[in-house]
Structures are given as C-alpha cells and as structure tokens.
Amino acid sequence: xxxxxxxxxxxxxxxxxxxxxxxxxxAQKLREAYQNxxxxxxxxxxxxxxxxxKEQYEDVQRFGKYHPDYNIIMKEIRxxxxxxxxxxxxxNLKLAENDYQDLLDEISLIIGKSVxxxxxxxxxxxxxxxxxxxxxxxxxxxxxxCSA
Numbered sequence: 001x002x003x004x005x006x007x008x009x010x011x012x013x014x015x016x017x018x019x020x021x022x023x024x025x026x027a028q029k030l031r032e033a034y035q036n037x038x039x040x041x042x043x044x045x046x047x048x049x050x051x052x053x054k055e056q057y058e059d060v061q062r063f064g065k066y067h068p069d070y071n072i073i074m075k076e077i078r079x080x081x082x083x084x085x086x087x088x089x090x091x092n093l094k095l096a097e098n099d100y101q102d103l104l105d106e107i108s109l110i111i112g113k114s115v116x117x118x119x120x121x122x123x124x125x126x127x128x129x130x131x132x133x134x135x136x137x138x139x140x141x142x143x144x145x146c147s148a
Contacts, residue, residue, distance in 0.1 A: 021107070026100045033096040036089045043087065050080045101125070 021027060038044055057077045060067045067073075084090050105123040112121035 017107070021103070024103060026096070026103045030093075030096040030100045033089070033093040037093050040089070043089065046080065046084060046087075050077075050084055053077045053080055098125075 037047075053073070053076060056069075056073050060070055060073045064070070101124050105121075105125055108121050109123065112119040
C-alpha cells in the first residue's frame with residue numbers, strides 16, 4: 001500500500017478524533033467513576049468475590065437444580081450482586097460506561113453515514129438505530145418482518 005497525502009490527512013484526522021474522544025466529558029466521567037470504584041479495596045474485594053462466584057454459578061447452570069450446591073450458590077450470587085448493585089459508586093460506573101458507549105455509537109454512526117447511507121453500523125443503544133422497522137441490521141434475514 002502506498003501512503004499518499006490523502007492517507008496522511010485521514011491519519012491526522014483520526015488522531016484528532018481520538019484525542020477529542022479521550023478528552024470528552026464522558027471519558028473524564030468514566031475515568032473518575034472507575035477510579036472511585038477501584039480505589040476502595042473493600043469494594044474491589046467484593047467485585048473479586050462476585051467474579052469467583054460467577055464462575056461457580058456458570059458451573060451450576062450446566063447441571064441446573066441437580067447440582068448439589070444449586071440453592072446455596074444461587075442465593076449467594078444474588079446476595080452479592082444486590083450488594084454491588086446498591087453501591088452508588090458501581091451504579092455511577094455503569095452509567096458512565098453507558099454514556100461513553102453512547103458517544104462511541106454516535107460517532108460510529110456519523111462516520112458510517114458519511115461513507116454511505118446504506119452502511120450498517122452496529123450500536124448498543126436502540127435509540128441510535130435507524131428509523132426503519134427493524135433497526136440497523138436486525139440480523140434475522142427478515143425474521144422480524146422487515147424487508148431484509
């Protein structure tokens with residue numbers, strides 16, 4: 001591939017966009033929320049415990065109610081998840097992650113639509129999907145009654 005002045009311009013614009021994203025309000029809030037969660041050792045320990053419990057939960061799911069520790073693990077994982085969900089710092093981190101993802105989705109749509117209106121851009125938020133009946137790329141091949 002030959003590097004032309006067009007490619008250099010595209011790479012420069014990409015660097016500018018990247019620095020704008022990293023300096024955005026959403027990115028700053030995400031960094032702050034992440035710092036608030038992971039600076040508390042007790043909270044980190046709860047998250048680690050939850051992660052280990054999730055592995056046990058996945059093992060239990062393979063066998064269902066026939067697993068010997070089914071009831072114990074199911075109750076314990078719900079208890080730990082509830083504790084994490086009610087922690088304000090974890091909730092703020094989840095909101096910051098969603099806001100940042102929405103920013104990235106919006107930028108992806110703008111870039112995609114600048115190439116062509118028919119470009120399908122996967123987005124995590126249905127709000128950013130196109131206004132067609134099935135959204136942007138339902139992936140069902142018309143199974144949702146859209147005209148794929």
